[in-house]
Amino acid sequence: MKDREIENSKNNDMDEQQIIKWLKKHCKPIRDEVILGIGDDTAVIDYSNDTYLLLTTDVVVDRVHFISGRVSPYGIGWKALGVNISDIAAMGGSPLWALVSVGMEKNKSDICKKIYKGILDLAKQFNIDIVGGNLSRSEVLFINIFLAGIVKKEDLVLRSTGKPNDILFVTGTLGGAQKRKQFSFIPRIHEAKKIIEIVKPSAMIDLSDGLASDAKKLAEASNCGFEIEAERIPVSADASRKNKIFSALYDGEDYELLFAVSPEYESLIPDSINDVSITKIGRLTEKKQFLLRYQ
């Protein structure tokens, strides 16, 4: 099989890309304490002598991120908070306080409570306090969560600081989220902390849009390209496409971590943490191409 240039099938909406570019230009922070605004998994604010405040928000919308009726409200709530916790994990941080906005049709309090049950159960696992939010009527069900966390300054990991030849690793298995996992995943907070304790990654990102798209984001932010070795990708048994690697590359919703480590520390990375596998899948490159290598 021939090596192939990776395309990202998600996020190829030029419209969205164009708006985000426009936003980055128009939202340049004016306050000194804003270390990082738009452009990574979370915003980073100077908080105290030794910690940064991390701020993130993510929304799940009916018929876009889930289909109500086909998924339990509990699972929808779980996912709504989980995707935000995953963003804090990717920066090396700890989640603390969340605000929850729910938009839904009137007289659905049973469904609303089940959604909240999913949110609250996951919040409990990570000691997150739900400190506010609001309920609004909406013809389309959506849940928008804001999450604040903190990170020790020395532990902060960005997506933009990878270097050519750094080794790429992923946690867990990829491509199996379309079935169930996306509504019951455990965000990789503990694994991220453990990894940072062993050796601080040069760059990290969480896998929300699929390996192809998110690896590209990490590489581009780090001014690099990447090579991923097809046969190394830890494909989930639940991957449903005929070519299972394509599930891992393009399906998204895995909420695993992709991180880069300087080659000199490669051997320090364990095969698993807390029963979550850690797999070497490739490396960053100086050449700005996005290559899937077949042996």
Next chain:
Amino acid sequence: MKDREIENSKNNDMDEQQIIKWLKKHCKPIRDEVILGIGDDTAVIDYSNDTYLLLTTDVVVDRVHFISGRVSPYGIGWKALGVNISDIAAMGGSPLWALVSVGMEKNKSDICKKIYKGILDLAKQFNIDIVGGNLSRSEVLFINIFLAGIVKKEDLVLRSTGKPNDILFVTGTLGGAQKRKQFSFIPRIHEAKKIIEIVKPSAMIDLSDGLASDAKKLAEASNCGFEIEAERIPVSADASRKNKIFSALYDGEDYELLFAVSPEYESLIPDSINDVSITKIGRLTEKKQFLLRYQ
């Protein structure tokens, strides 16, 4: 005319009330630094020796808070941020950092940019940095903003600390927001700070749902009732109901401040601040009734 018991026509959705009650019970904070979770205009977090962090979120949804096509996207964006700034104002705080979530149909980047223009222009007026957010497809247009701010500990004003016989004041004029004001109002940050400088209110709330509903919230949180004198209500010239006082009581979307001041300091409150009128409209009472008095 006879005095009448005030009913709140908004927020009488028992379903919503029931969910909020359920939420308050299930979201009791576990972290010591959470001074106040669900139950006021913003959450209050212990931040540093002399300041609290304020966290709030509010959403505007098409066909609920505005009707797209009838309102400029610029005005929708302005309102989406304005309602959040108003919540920070009601606590006596200063807004700092915002995250913006927009849900909209694909290929509407022109409308999206106009919405953002409204957000950015208002953000500039109050030195707020837009530090993050996201764009999502959604069949219904919504804008959900999260806003963080700070307040000096000594300046924090809650809605729950009013006392019987405290005098009630409102800023500006009420009942005229249905026409234009709700898409171009200036949140009362500066006025709130000036009031606190002159005499710290015993309680404060912003008027989003209408005087009847919000005065009830302040009174109930403070374990009081209230009497409002009908002829004192500063009704807007734009009020559109036949009985204009009913516009002021029930229409909502004014985003003015209602605050309570101990009777001994009543005379210190000026008639206006920055050309915004300040009007005495009644008082809190020991008896837990909500009375509109006619002379």
